[in-house]
Amino acid sequence: MSYTIIVFVKQVPDTKNVTGQAMKPDGTVNRAALPAIFNPEDLNALELALQLKDRYGARVIVGTMGPPPATAILRDALYRGADEAILLTDRAFAGADTLATSYALSCCVKKLGHFDLILCGRQAIDGDTAQVGPQLAEKCHLPQVSYVEEVVSLDSKKIVAKRAIEGGYEVLECPLPALLTVVDANEPRPPAARRIMKCKKAKTRSELAKAHGYANYTDAEVLVTEEEALKAKGLWIHEWTAADVGADPNRIGLAGSPTKVKMIESVVLAGADFKKVEPSEEGIHKLIHELIEDHTLG
Amino acid sequence: MSKIGNVWIFIEQEGGNIADVSLELVSKGRELAERLGVKTEAVLLGDKIEKCAETLYEYGCDTVYLVEDKRLEPFTVLPYAKVIIDMVREHKPNILLFGATPKGRELGPRIASTKLAGLTADCTDLKIDDFDDKVNKKSYKDKLMQIRPAFGGNIIATIVNTWDDPQIVTVREGVMKMNEPVKGRKGKLVKVKAELSAEDTIIKVIERVRKEKSVNLKGAQIIVAGGYGVGSKANFKLIYQLAEALGGTVGASRAAVDAGWINHDHQVGQTGVTVRPKLYIACGISGSIQHRAGMTESKKIIAINNDPDAPILSVAHYGIVGDLNEIIPKMIKAYKAKV
Numbered sequence: 001m002s003y004t005i006i007v008f009v010k011q012v013p014d015t016k017n018v019t020g021q022a023m024k025p026d027g028t029v030n031r032a033a034l035p036a037i038f039n040p041e042d043l044n045a046l047e048l049a050l051q052l053k054d055r056y057g058a059r060v061i062v063g064t065m066g067p068p069p070a071t072a073i074l075r076d077a078l079y080r081g082a083d084e085a086i087l088l089t090d091r092a093f094a095g096a097d098t099l100a101t102s103y104a105l106s107c108c109v110k111k112l113g114h115f116d117l118i119l120c121g122r123q124a125i126d127g128d129t130a131q132v133g134p135q136l137a138e139k140c141h142l143p144q145v146s147y148v149e150e151v152v153s154l155d156s157k158k159i160v161a162k163r164a165i166e167g168g169y170e171v172l173e174c175p176l177p178a179l180l181t182v183v184d185a186n187e188p189r190p191p192a193a194r195r196i197m198k199c200k201k202a203k204t205r206s207e208l209a210k211a212h213g214y215a216n217y218t219d220a221e222v223l224v225t226e227e228e229a230l231k232a233k234g235l236w237i238h239e240w241t242a243a244d245v246g247a248d249p250n251r252i253g254l255a256g257s258p259t260k261v262k263m264i265e266s267v268v269l270a271g272a273d274f275k276k277v278e279p280s281e282e283g284i285h286k287l288i289h290e291l292i293e294d295h296t297l298g
Numbered sequence: 299m300s301k302i303g304n305v306w307i308f309i310e311q312e313g314g315n316i317a318d319v320s321l322e323l324v325s326k327g328r329e330l331a332e333r334l335g336v337k338t339e340a341v342l343l344g345d346k347i348e349k350c351a352e353t354l355y356e357y358g359c360d361t362v363y364l365v366e367d368k369r370l371e372p373f374t375v376l377p378y379a380k381v382i383i384d385m386v387r388e389h390k391p392n393i394l395l396f397g398a399t400p401k402g403r404e405l406g407p408r409i410a411s412t413k414l415a416g417l418t419a420d421c422t423d424l425k426i427d428d429f430d431d432k433v434n435k436k437s438y439k440d441k442l443m444q445i446r447p448a449f450g451g452n453i454i455a456t457i458v459n460t461w462d463d464p465q466i467v468t469v470r471e472g473v474m475k476m477n478e479p480v481k482g483r484k485g486k487l488v489k490v491k492a493e494l495s496a497e498d499t500i501i502k503v504i505e506r507v508r509k510e511k512s513v514n515l516k517g518a519q520i521i522v523a524g525g526y527g528v529g530s531k532a533n534f535k536l537i538y539q540l541a542e543a544l545g546g547t548v549g550a551s552r553a554a555v556d557a558g559w560i561n562h563d564h565q566v567g568q569t570g571v572t573v574r575p576k577l578y579i580a581c582g583i584s585g586s587i588q589h590r591a592g593m594t595e596s597k598k599i600i601a602i603n604n605d606p607d608a609p610i611l612s613v614a615h616y617g618i619v620g621d622l623n624e625i626i627p628k629m630i631k632a633y634k635a636k637v
Binding site for chain 2: 016132160169173254260273288289291298
């Protein structure tokens with residue numbers, strides 16, 4: 001049999017390489033100054049899905065919620081081996097916290113219908129919350145296995161997975177369908193040259209409209225014809241709005257987010273009373289003496 | 299009787315040993331509860347763990363809700379979530395605190411999602427304050443200010459949960475101060491029966507391998523930590539020698555752990571342990587924001603680095619710019635000469 005695996009991914013600012021220029025004078029982050037990347041652990045989730053596809057046969061659907069530029073990571077996922085891609089995009093999704101995000105994704109899951117597994121990266125590097133996976137599992141009434149390192153076995157009824165726990169590991173058996181969050185425990189495969197050649201032509205409906213000089217997607221004949229052609233070649237990136245997935249407007253975006261940001265401050269370095277110590281015998285003797293004097297050293 | 303609910307702390311235990319982070323949260327929870335004029339209550343799940351209740355009273359709990367059931371040992375997320383949600387619905391706590399541990403971080407979101415409550419991950423501070431939501435023109439009194447780093451530690455955000463109670467957060471380990479226990483302090487034990495169906499126990503634990511951490515960084519008074527600048531696994535012996543001479547414990551940056559020079563138990567920082575020793579000596583650690591997040595609370599920081607512009611120097615009290623291969627032996631010699 002062939003499995004259906006949904007992988008949810010996120011495009012994130014590369015917070016590990018924040019430079020001084022990325023902070024605005026008011027202490028907020030200038031996202032524009034940060035390169036947008038494929039969230040690292042989401043690549044691990046995609047890799048796990050592709051490994052299952054190699055081992056057992058599967059259709060791998062990759063989905064993301066974000067503004068149109070997030071299509072870049074969907075294309076990247078297609079280059080690496082995903083079969084289908086969905087962009088969930090709508091201004092109404094903006095400002096979502098993890099609860100509103102997981103609700104929106106659960107609507108997407110409902111629209112997709114049948115599936116066996118949902119995979120997510122453990123957490124995204126912009127917020128580091130690790131909440132969307134478990135919350136999505138709850139919204140879809142699925143059992144969840146967090147911090148998965150590898151899949152031991154998969155059959156039509158259940159999955160056996162090894163996962164990290166504090167100070168060790170567990171092997172868990174979980175019936176399907178299920179949601180797994182995946183940690184940085186595999187080596188994501190690079191995009192394949194052959195797939196890049198093919199999938200670089202993949203488009204969303206907005207991209208298609210734009211390519212033909214339309215401001216928005218319409219049912220103009222030229223668009224409809226090319227849409228059919230792209231679909232036939234598997235090069236159609238689904239673009240769904242809140243209405244397309246039947247999301248309740250009160251539960252998405254800012255309106256659907258119980259957590260509000262009261263205040264943002266930039267991190268100010270402690271800047272303690274700094275003493276420069278000369279790396280000479282004398283300088284170090286003085287330092288050690290001072291630390292013994294003030295009882296820091298016994 | 300107060301109209302608002304109590305402050306609850308989820309107690310994490312392994313084989314009847316309470317996790318440090320839970321006791322840290324009891325201390326913080328009590329401070330919040332006193333400010334609000336409500337009780338501090340523990341939620342304790344597992345099997346044959348009643349003796350933990352005594353400890354929890356001594357650290358400041360007024361009430362311990364004890365749920366003992368074979369199906370709650372070892373920890374699995376679904377039955378724990380079910381039991382806690384049932385209890386939350388019945389008792390309506392105002393605040394629910396979890397440690398930002400692997401368990402807390404998979405359990406918290408499951409519960410928050412069911413309750414449609416907000417959840418803030420990885421808090422480093424908590425306060426009670428009022429909140430004016432200017433966008434929605436609403437005012438809230440005595441809400442929990444949930445303070446956490448975001449964007450890889452580059453900003454600090456204060457977040458407020460404005461929906462359904464409880465206000466749920468996970469709190470980073472090692473950042474809240476643990477109070478001294480008060481010997482003989484008593485509280486009330488409330489036994490709760492776990493109402494679980496087959497659906498709650500569909501995940502089976504086939505194998506479980508766990509060992510205690512090989513090193514106790516959190517309790518260490520002196521930490522000598524090595525980073526990528528140490529250069530090699532063999533050279534890490536310098537770090538061990540300095541730690542041994544000073545009676546300290548060996549720590550490491552993520553770069554040194556990733557390089558395979560030392561195991562993860564020694565890692566200090568955002569993905570490792572948060573420490574606050576009397577003395578922290580950073581050797582060949584450049585001081586990424588993630589590393590600094592785990593050690594800036596140290597009382598005294600010495601940074602040894604050959605790069606005069608290394609960020610670690612900006613949080614250090616003493617900076618020694620030079621080659622650690624020469625400086626460390628000089629420190630050992632100087633210390634031995636003094637004592």
